[in-house]
Amino acid sequence: MRFEVLLTEDAVRDLEEIHSYIGEHDNPAKADHVFERLEAAIERLATNPKRGSCPKELLALGIREYRQVLFKPYRVVYRTVERRVYVYLIADGRRDMLTLLARRLFG
Secondary structure, X not given: OOOEEEEOHHHHHHHHHXXXXXXXXXXXXXXXXXXXXXXXXXXXXXXXXXXXXXXHHHHOOOOOOEEEEEEOOEEEEEEEEOOEEEEEEEEEOOOOHHHHHHHHHHO
C-alpha cells in the first residue's frame, strides 16, 4: 500500500534553503546531490512510513506520534495520519532541534 506524502510549506522552504545554502557555500553539484538524496528519502516514506525512528527530543517529552528519517546530517521529521505522511521539518541535525521542533510543531 502506498501512502500520500505531503510537505508543508515550511518543509518545502527548508529544502529550498538547504539547496541554496550548499550551492552558495560549497558547490552547486553538491547542493543538487543533497537535494536529490533528501527527496529520495522523503519519497520512500510512501511505501514504509513506519521505518523512521522517533526524534529523541520529542520522546523526552513523551511525544511519540512523530518520526524521522535521516540523510546525515539532515533530519526529516514527519507524522503519519491515516494514509498520508506529512513532512513538517527538514533540518541539519546539528542545529538546536528542540527549539526547531517546538517552533514548527507546536507553534
